[in-house]
Amino acid sequence: MLKLSIKEDAMAATSLPIPRPGAPLPGGMPLPEIYARVSRHVPAIEWPALAPDVEAILRLKRERNAVILAHNYQAPEIFHTVADIVGDSLALAREAVTVDADVIVLAGVHFMAETAKLLNPAKTVLIPDMAAGCSLADSITAEDVRGLRAKYPGVPIVTYVNTSAAVKAESDLCCTSGNAVEVIRSLGVKRVLMIPDEFLAQNVQAILPEVEILTWAGHCEVHERFTPADIREVRESYPGVTVIAHPECPPEVVAESDFSGSTAMMMNFVVEKRPSQVVLVTECSMADNIAAANPDIEFIKPCNMCPHMKRMSLKNIRRALETMTHEVTVDPTLADRARAAVERMLAVRT
């Protein structure tokens, strides 16, 4: 069941830009201005408890020559205060290549930190909590991929970035929800294996009927919970609402929606089309993170939260920079093959 909450008074919002990939740091920004970026989500009474961690993180980033890459599902007090680069998996992978720093802190989940390490082998990559996993990444092993290759010889294997480096190493190339269609088109084949997200593969199949897409039974534990009945319910309660669904949702949910795309595509859609009322059928924090920059839009918020993304906190980001833990490494025997799969994806024009 979709739980909804309406965002607070839009008039109280400060019109703020959404941090973009490659956006400048808020490093020199005074704390009151940083607070203004999250005042819709953090009550003034709670800010004194968070401000020391924000201040310490900004100082530690300068001392360590570190940057923080934060996924769009991070809580606003991370996304809007200490993150240097924010975005979806594709944006973070792209920006990770160009990062000019000695240390990368990944405020996201483990496979994202591994991807950052693959693309920056000489840099130190930290994740504040090693247990920040992903149900999709856990759904498939390298041995499973070798089994698929044996069963379907000659069929290219396109692997979602939400997988371990070991799984990427067994793949031909990677994709994200933002570029999956272009990646498969770029192969120019009639049949592909697209793993491990069954729903993403089925949603791409609907766009590319000319290609036979074989898949795996992996699911995102956040997006698989949405149902077509949820969408119908929200439309009944909010006639005229625009519904935007992430393609990790079941195809029946995407079919009930007005638009489907990666989190970056969702943001762009909202900014360009400016619907007066919108529901983003994805993880909870997405709406929070773009609401501040769009006070004229009413966000009706689904409350499915990713427990892995929410393992990140200002406290453990601060600890990561203080203690330089937890360092993410990739087995050197598979790093080159995994990197090649990611780089082949990045070479596809979107």
Ligand code: SF4
């Ligand atoms: S939202 Fe889903 S796909 Fe993303 S990290 Fe969480 S479980 Fe994995």
